[in-house]
Each structure stands twice: as C-alpha cells, then as structure tokens.
Amino acid sequence: MRNLVIDAERLWGDIMSTAAIGATAKGGICRLTLTDLDRQVRDWFKAQCEGLGLTVTVDDMGAIFARRPGQRNDLPPIAIGSHLDTQPTGGKFDGVLGVMGALEAVRTMVQAGYETVVPIEVVNWTNEEGARFAPSMVSSGVFGGAFEKDWATSRTDPDGVTFGEALEAIGYRGSEPCGQHPLTAFFELHIEQGPLLEAENKEIGIVIGVQGLRWYEVVITGQDAHTGATPMHMRKNALLGAARLTDRIDAIARAHAPLAVGTVGMMEVRPNSRNVVPGEVFLTVDLRHPESDVIEAMEKVLVASLSEICDPLGLGVTMNRIADTPPVRFDQDCIESVRTAAAQSGFSAREIVSGAGHDATYVSRVAPTSMIFVPCKGGISHNEAEFSSKEQCAAGAQVLLQAVLDYDRKLAERLAK
Ligand code: HGY
Ligand code: MN
Ligand code: MN
Secondary structure (H helix, E strand, O other): OOOOOOOHHHHHHHHHHHOOOOEOOOOOEOOOOOOHHHHHHHHHHHHHHHHOOOEEEEEOOOOEEEEEOOOOOOOOOEEEEEEOOOOOOEOOOOOHHHHHHHHHHHHHHHHHOOOOOOOEEEEEEOOOOOOOOOOOOHHHHHHOOOOOHHHHHHOEOOOOOEHHHHHHHOOOOOOEOOOOOOOOEEEEEEEOOOOHHHHOOOOEEEEEEEOEEEEEEEEEEOOOEEOOOOOHHHOOOHHHHHHHHHHHHHHHHHOOOOOOEEEEEEEEEEOOOOOEEOOEEEEEEEEEEOOHHHHHHHHHHHHHHHHHHHHHHOOEEEEEEEEEEOOEEOOHHHHHHHHHHHHHHOOOEEEEEEOOOOHHHHHOOOOOEEEEEEOOHHHOOOOOOOOOOHHHHHHHHHHHHHHHHHHHHHHHHHHHO
C-alpha cells in the first residue's frame, strides 16, 4: 500500500481558518449548533467537499455526508468525521479536528489518485455538544436509534426555539431520513479532552470504548421571600437546597473514585434578584463512569439525596433523566486497524476509554466503529485555551487515513475469498 501522507500545513490551515467563524476574544470558538455561525461553517465544509468532487447529501437531522466513490459503489461507505458545533466557550479542536482530519484524509486520497474498494464519506454530525439543545450527540443519536426523531427535533433551546425550527432556519434540513444510510464502518478522530496521553507521552490513543453517561434536569421549589424581613427559620430557600445537592453530587462521584465523575454544570436561580430569597432553582446533573452498575449505584444515592436534602428545608424537588448512554465497546476489527495504522506511522500509542461522549458512541450501534485520539495540552477541553499542536493534529489525521486504508484493504481481502 503506497504511503499516502497527509498535508500537515493544509490541515492546520483549515483548523485555523474555520476557527474565525465564531472566534472569541480569548482564542476559542462560540459556534452553537444550528446558529448562523454553524450555517457558515457548514457552507464552508460543503464547498470544500464539492471542490474535491465529492457528492454531498444532508439528512433530515442536518447530518452532512460527502461521498467519494470507490471500486464497489454497491457497498456502504466507510465514514469518517465528527462535529463542527462547539460549546459556548469551546476550543478550536473539539470536533473540528475530526471533520478537518477526515477532509484532509480524503484530499490526500484524491491527490494520490488512490481508489478505495468501498466509497468513503466525510461526515459532519449535528448538535454533538448538546449545549444549545440538550442532550448531546442528538443527530448521531437518531442515526443510531437512541432517540426518536420527533422527540429530538422538538427539543427546545433556552429561548424556546425547537431543534427543527433552527435546522429549517439555516437551510440544512435535508430530505434523506436520518438513520437510513448504511455504513461499512465509522472512524472518528478527536482530541482526548483529558490528561492521559500527555501524561504518558503517547502520540495516539487507540480508543476501545466510551464511558457511560446519564444527564438529569432538576427543579427545586421553595418560596420567594424578602431577604431583609424573612427570619431564617421561616425561609424555603431553593438555592440552599441546590447548593447542598451540588456538594452531594460531588461527594457521590468521589465515593467511586478515581473513575467516576459527577457535575452540576448549569444552574438557573429564580427570580435571581439580590434581595429575594430564591424560590426556584433549575440545575443539570452529569454522571459518568465506565461501568453501568456504578452509574446505577450513583443514581440511587442521587435519588435518595433529593428528599434527604430538600424535605428538612421545606422544599419541593423534581428530577427528570434526559439521557442515558450506556458504556460502549468499539469494534475489534476497527480497533485493530487503528492500532496497525499507529504502528505503521511510527507513533507511540496506548489503548484508552473515552471520558467524553462522541458521535461514535451512537454510530457504533449501527456500524463497526472506533476512534483515534491525540493529546491536548494539559488535558484541557471545553475551554477556550484548548490546544493540540500542528504535529499532533497531523499525526491523528495520518493515523485516521491509514486506519481507513487498512480496514478497506482487509475488506477487499474478505471480498476476494
Ligand atoms: O458531553 C460530552 O461528553 C461531549 O462533549 N458532548
Ligand atoms: Mn467533541
Ligand atoms: Mn465537546
């Protein structure tokens, strides 16, 4: 197999130039899903793909598929890609590296005139982050059968706009029914978003799976009251309940150290006035662990904690679980192709389970899947300071390219038998 080498400068140029779309003053990106900024980067991506001669299709959840034919176009494609939406204070690499790395891999094949057996498709999934419309990984979730399409498109943002309305507004509600798009395999390149690869000085993460996650929405209700005239023993302070619950969630995760994580990431205090005892608080809970039974155990303690904390304070509390993604193990053949590619490219590598969720989580329900990680500085992500070097990005894209070619070659050998 000829040694095709990606162009590190071109890849870096794509990452840096598209970072201008939603650039923040601190060097990050705020490009929330289905906003006009998302439309701009989608338009850029579509134009790049069409400029390469790829055929672009969009499904009715807004996922974009850019296809390069192979020798056997009767067979489903190998897909490679990730997401272009970001957190409100996102970095330049989360998701973006996976889409640009995939684009660069296909550009390299096109320029070398290398023809794969099966078609190759570069994919941009809609709303991976879940920052504007919860939960996360929504379009890949519908694609993988984790979410009903009507439920997903009815999700609203804080202003009450639905996913479907926003998708329509940016002109990316395609005609292809989401999920009716068979794949031979899916490979996703991503920054690790954690500290392990950097700490062990490893260049590549061979991702063997993703830890499980559960997301909840909690509303604590008390009574608005005057902060000056209301004696302490007469208060029903929803924020006091929220503060104690936040501390408890931290303790629940620490009780299952070192792998469990528990976070209250969003909190809305109502009426949020400095001289009103808060009568209501909305907050979100994110629990994760590589094993389902530990997540289950953490949830049990969380549920028991609601009344334990709120009853003595005279507070009401409701909790709604809005996402439950079990731990995922990726496909062994895909993992081996990533391992082979890292070895062929001469990069140091280690197996790793992803702490963060990814589109690959749900795509793996309907297609053999694996991921490739590269280190990020200090393990920092979902932060404007997120950084991976040009060399690290290039290494990831090179391994992505070679993993695809390895998988394609093995498929050809199976077909030839
Ligand atoms: O939440 C996650 O793990 C991903 O970044 N959406
Ligand atoms: Mn991501
Ligand atoms: Mn992310």
